Amino acid sequence: MSDPYPARSSSGMPEREDKRSFLQKLAEFIHPGPDSRAELIETLNEAEHNEIIGPDSRVMLEGVIRMADMTAGDVMVAATRMDCLNIDAPYEELLHVVIDTAHSRFPVFEGEKENIIGILLAKDLLKLQRAPELNLRALLRPAVFVPESKGLNDLLREFRGNRNHLAVVIDEFGRVAGLITIEDVLEQIVGEIEDEFDIVEDHGDIFGLADHTYRVSGDTPVERVEEAFAVKLQDASGDEDFDTIGGLIAHAMGHVPKRGEHHVLAGLNFLVLHTKGGAVRWFKVSPATEADDNTG
Incomplete structure (x- = not known):
């Protein structure tokens, strides 16, 4: 028969039962909880690896932790x-x-x-x-x-x-x-929030449009664009150290591109469709014509 009067501590409150096993107590004594942000982030990585939390949860929790050290x-x-x-x-x-x-x-x-x-x-x-x-x-x-x-x-x-x-x-x-x-x-x-003006990226980084032009993400690797359009963009620009097409076009234009501007490179016309945070999110790419120039 259970005791109708549970034991109380000196403060008069019922004592909470410690349900941890001896091995759990020993493990926590030997390996105490994280005492730094780096250790806490590592603990979150282990929690994801052990399938305690999902990848999205880990990313958000890490974001909250890292944000504590960030300023405007x-x-x-x-x-x-x-x-x-x-x-x-x-x-x-x-x-x-x-x-x-x-x-x-x-x-x-x-x-x-x-x-x-x-x-x-x-x-x-x-x-x-x-x-x-x-x-x-x-x-x-x-x-x-x-x-x-x-x-x-x-x-x-x-x-x-x-x-x-x-x-x-x-x-x-x-x-x-x-x-x-x-x-x-x-x-x-x-992570990045898409607003009502952002174009949903659900067709990959390069895909065809109905008017036989192409939409290309600004962070698409230059090599992928070269392969897709059978051109040499790095040679045309005279530089060899740009990873993304957005960075290459911005350098070739000499300024941060704005929506509506365009630039002709290696026979292709790159029209800026959308920018965010000072970087090109999307280009519209088509073969350059005689009417195209680089006046934007």
């Missing part, structure tokens, strides 16, 4: 690659930038790009089309500024708390160093 400066989009809007630009020019870049939020500057005066949501720009008498300044949301040293854990907490999805990053001298979004932070945990 580690993840931000550099100022030179920021897509900003000029408060004094005409409506058609603003609309052109919004459509070309396909972002949902834009820093707005006045005079020079260092002078960020607010954030414009792309959807708010539609209000000007229906009511041209509106002042664009009235549509701006307050800009949030954070230092480069801001920890990603703290930044994510603030993003969630104040419902902001974008912050302007400031360097130690008070200059604009770049911008960071909640998506940039979350991608450190879950």
Whole structure:
């Protein structure tokens, strides 16, 4: 018959039964738990190997651990690659930038790009089309500024708390160093997030389109592109040290490619379809014609 009055500790609370076996206790005594992030990550790798957790779970848990040491400066989009809007630009020019870049939020500057005066949501720009008498300044949301040293854990907490999805990053001298979004932070945990403007990559890195052209991922190895189109791209560019077609084309163009620009190399026309984080995500590739040139 069980004891109706379980043993209690000196604090008056019932003692919890230790269900660990002697061998488990001995193993934990000999091999205590991880005492550093590196050991914790190694423990997660062992847990995946032993099928305690799945690969996706391990990657996310590692992302959470590594993110603890990361700052806004580690993840931000550099100022030179920021897509900003000029408060004094005409409506058609603003609309052109919004459509070309396909972002949902834009820093707005006045005079020079260092002078960020607010954030414009792309959807708010539609209000000007229906009511041209509106002042664009009235549509701006307050800009949030954070230092480069801001920890990603703290930044994510603030993003969630104040419902902001974008912050302007400031360097130690008070200059604009770049911008960071909640998506940039979350991608450190879950990997790259595809948004409604991203093209789903479900057909491989090179595949044919209905108009007899090809869509090519920017991170496709140069050798694979050369083999697929029977060309020599490295020889045509004069360089031998580029691994991806995106890196090769960017070097050949001499700047970070933007959506809509194109470049002719080895008889092929590379049209930039989509960019993200300063890199080309997708090219549209077709045979170059006499009308094609490299003026972009």
